[in-house]
Amino acid sequence: xxxxxxxxxxxxxxxxxxxxxxxxxxxxFRIWFVNVCLTVLTLGIYSAWAKVRTRRYFYxxxxxxxxGFDYHARPITILKGRIIAxxxxxxxxxxxxxxxxxxxxxxxxxxxxxxxxxxxxxxxNARMTSYRNVRFGFTGSYGSAFLAVCLWxxxxxxxxxxxxxxxxxxxxxxxxxxxRFGVTPFEGxxxxxxxxxxxxxxxxxxxxxxxxxxxxxxxxxxxxxxxTNLKDPAQMKLALAHTQMISMMxxxxxxxxxxxxxxxxxxxxxxxxxxxxxxxxxxxxTSRMSGxxxxxxxxxxxxxxxxxxxxxxxxxxxxxxxxxxERTALHAATDLSEFHADDESPGSVAxxxxxxxxxxxxxxxx
Amino acid sequence: xxxxxxxxxxxxxxxxxxxxxxxxxxxxxxxxVTGAGGVTVRTFAWRxxxxxxxxGDTERRLxxxxxxxxxxxxNDAVDALERSFGRGKGRFIAALxxxxxxxxxxxxxxxxxxxxxxxxxxxxxxxxxATRVPPPLAANLxxxxxxxxxxxxxHDTALPQERRDAVGRLLDHLVADGVGVTPWHYRLVxxxxxxxxxxxxxxxxxxxxxxxxxxxxxxxxxxxxxxxxHEIGHVEARHGLRSLLRGAGLGALTLFIFGDVTSLSHVxxxxxxxxxxxxxxxxxxxxxxxxxITYLRRARIPPEALVEMLELLERDCGARCAEAPGWxxxxxxxxxxxxxxxxxxxxxxxxxxxx
Numbered sequence: 001x002x003x004x005x006x007x008x009x010x011x012x013x014x015x016x017x018x019x020x021x022x023x024x025x026x027x028x029f030r031i032w033f034v035n036v037c038l039t040v041l042t043l044g045i046y047s048a049w050a051k052v053r054t055r056r057y058f059y060x061x062x063x064x065x066x067x068g069f070d071y072h073a074r075p076i077t078i079l080k081g082r083i084i085a086x087x088x089x090x091x092x093x094x095x096x097x098x099x100x101x102x103x104x105x106x107x108x109x110x111x112x113x114x115x116x117x118x119x120x121x122x123x124x125n126a127r128m129t130s131y132r133n134v135r136f137g138f139t140g141s142y143g144s145a146f147l148a149v150c151l152w153x154x155x156x157x158x159x160x161x162x163x164x165x166x167x168x169x170x171x172x173x174x175x176x177x178x179x180r181f182g183v184t185p186f187e188g189x190x191x192x193x194x195x196x197x198x199x200x201x202x203x204x205x206x207x208x209x210x211x212x213x214x215x216x217x218x219x220x221x222x223x224x225x226x227x228t229n230l231k232d233p234a235q236m237k238l239a240l241a242h243t244q245m246i247s248m249m250x251x252x253x254x255x256x257x258x259x260x261x262x263x264x265x266x267x268x269x270x271x272x273x274x275x276x277x278x279x280x281x282x283x284x285x286t287s288r289m290s291g292x293x294x295x296x297x298x299x300x301x302x303x304x305x306x307x308x309x310x311x312x313x314x315x316x317x318x319x320x321x322x323x324x325x326e327r328t329a330l331h332a333a334t335d336l337s338e339f340h341a342d343d344e345s346p347g348s349v350a351x352x353x354x355x356x357x358x359x360x361x362x363x364x365x366x
Numbered sequence: 367x368x369x370x371x372x373x374x375x376x377x378x379x380x381x382x383x384x385x386x387x388x389x390x391x392x393x394x395x396x397x398x399v400t401g402a403g404g405v406t407v408r409t410f411a412w413r414x415x416x417x418x419x420x421x422g423d424t425e426r427r428l429x430x431x432x433x434x435x436x437x438x439x440x441n442d443a444v445d446a447l448e449r450s451f452g453r454g455k456g457r458f459i460a461a462l463x464x465x466x467x468x469x470x471x472x473x474x475x476x477x478x479x480x481x482x483x484x485x486x487x488x489x490x491x492x493x494x495x496a497t498r499v500p501p502p503l504a505a506n507l508x509x510x511x512x513x514x515x516x517x518x519x520x521h522d523t524a525l526p527q528e529r530r531d532a533v534g535r536l537l538d539h540l541v542a543d544g545v546g547v548t549p550w551h552y553r554l555v556x557x558x559x560x561x562x563x564x565x566x567x568x569x570x571x572x573x574x575x576x577x578x579x580x581x582x583x584x585x586x587x588x589x590x591x592x593x594x595x596h597e598i599g600h601v602e603a604r605h606g607l608r609s610l611l612r613g614a615g616l617g618a619l620t621l622f623i624f625g626d627v628t629s630l631s632h633v634x635x636x637x638x639x640x641x642x643x644x645x646x647x648x649x650x651x652x653x654x655x656x657x658x659i660t661y662l663r664r665a666r667i668p669p670e671a672l673v674e675m676l677e678l679l680e681r682d683c684g685a686r687c688a689e690a691p692g693w694x695x696x697x698x699x700x701x702x703x704x705x706x707x708x709x710x711x712x713x714x715x716x717x718x719x720x721x
Contacts (some may be wrong), residue, residue: 056418182380337384
């Protein structure tokens, strides 16, 4: 597969280095089950060790130019961070429950510290990741993070959500511009058009699915309704129960489709746009994920995992990692030997765990 | 033991330049790092290097004291050297991860342990915590629930004041004579809920919510007292607090364990919680029934009133009670519940009749 691109004038020609993923389902299956088992037996304590071993397995198996990535967080650090995160989140929910006014203030506080948490978490995750013995880094300021993750989402929602794609593009651009590899910063901003195109397609899919699900519900409910004598309370009761069950199930199908097809579809499309714009010194990147392909992959992974009661989940994770890696490439201008480490502070593990638990998406897709 | 040769890549501290090297390890654990043309570029003692954990068959790093790192892929050779010269940590887990037998045993053990935790550990811990919550704190919760009620289809009661006072006296009588000494401060709240219909709810802190529709449905005051006795049973046994804390406990545990797993887990995780919670509340309903008839008897109200009231409620709810069957249901199936109640009352009567 030839994914090289012509060199811009005045620059050295680029060498295409595709990412590869060398993890194997059989091997990871054993690692995963030992992780799950020890986590349950230790009432969750081992989950920190499990996280590190899982990350290391996936990072080390992701290779570019013959070298793998690596993950360096110490499990005990993760455990402390996780405990702090659970206490903080649990505490603020409890406060919200007991004393709603103070609770409300706490949630407002959350809004204000979110940019700071995002910065610290991104920094921790970046600092714990290395390639070729050089750690990644992240340097973002509170002000620009506040704009990207607090203000833009509000601006985006206000005019009927029409500016939401811009808000998402702002966040992606913020993250891209503040990651570093050693002392070398990443640069670039993805095209807003790509975010609009991905959003429109996603919304289109959603509407299509909504119509199909509505038709299916009607087809399932109508026969029962037509055969019901509406004057008989017992029959009416049965018909209503039937309707409720069916609409509940159809609702679930809709939610699952949204989370496991539309969201990955959108991610694939925007990731392509992000990587197309991303540069690291003279080096460039490409991501050629297919929205439908990736959506279908995540969706089928979900179905297979559920149908096998989680047994195929490790296989599904490996399949997904391979798909993502094989569609990503680095276009290197040099032999990659020129990078230096820096000695920036390591960020905060508690922030990273908070972000993980609260579902704050960080990272630019690796 | 003869010298071992291991291929790897050498990185100087904090630099991305990779140099292909061969590590030559002698019988004493001294390592010579040789570069192009067999030139020794540095030496170190194996035990001074920090060797990363083996995870599957991935390349791992030896980190030297000056920050230089060597990436090596020959995991078996590194393991052998670690056994001879290393500090020997982290070997046990890696050994488990390599064996299929261990993985299969882990599956069985996981299922067993997860079942035990969900079935016994979490409820036990939550119940213990629930006994420690002081009633005034729980009453705080009631205020919130009542405030939240306005979002649902609930309106100010339309019952005349005398009727409300009469039901209030019923509750006082029931608490004073039926329950006796109690840390709970009972409070009666009437609401008009046309869509919910005839029903009553016990809030965790001792507030008993009775709908206008229930007061109108009841054929006599004994039947209203019977419903309140059942709700008092929920409060006295701290069912509200216990299910709240059980839910919170399971939530916190799953959050802790699956915190890192991405979106997939959110859907996975929340589904069983709903089912488990409804299984809890079925036990709670039967317990509240049992407690209820005890209170009724002590207050000299015939416990049969509870059976009558439940039958009335079932007949009344009709199409509104289109609830899912079996294990999805929140209340025990009515016939089962009535049968259990009748048996209990019969046993009670037999005990009273016996000298």
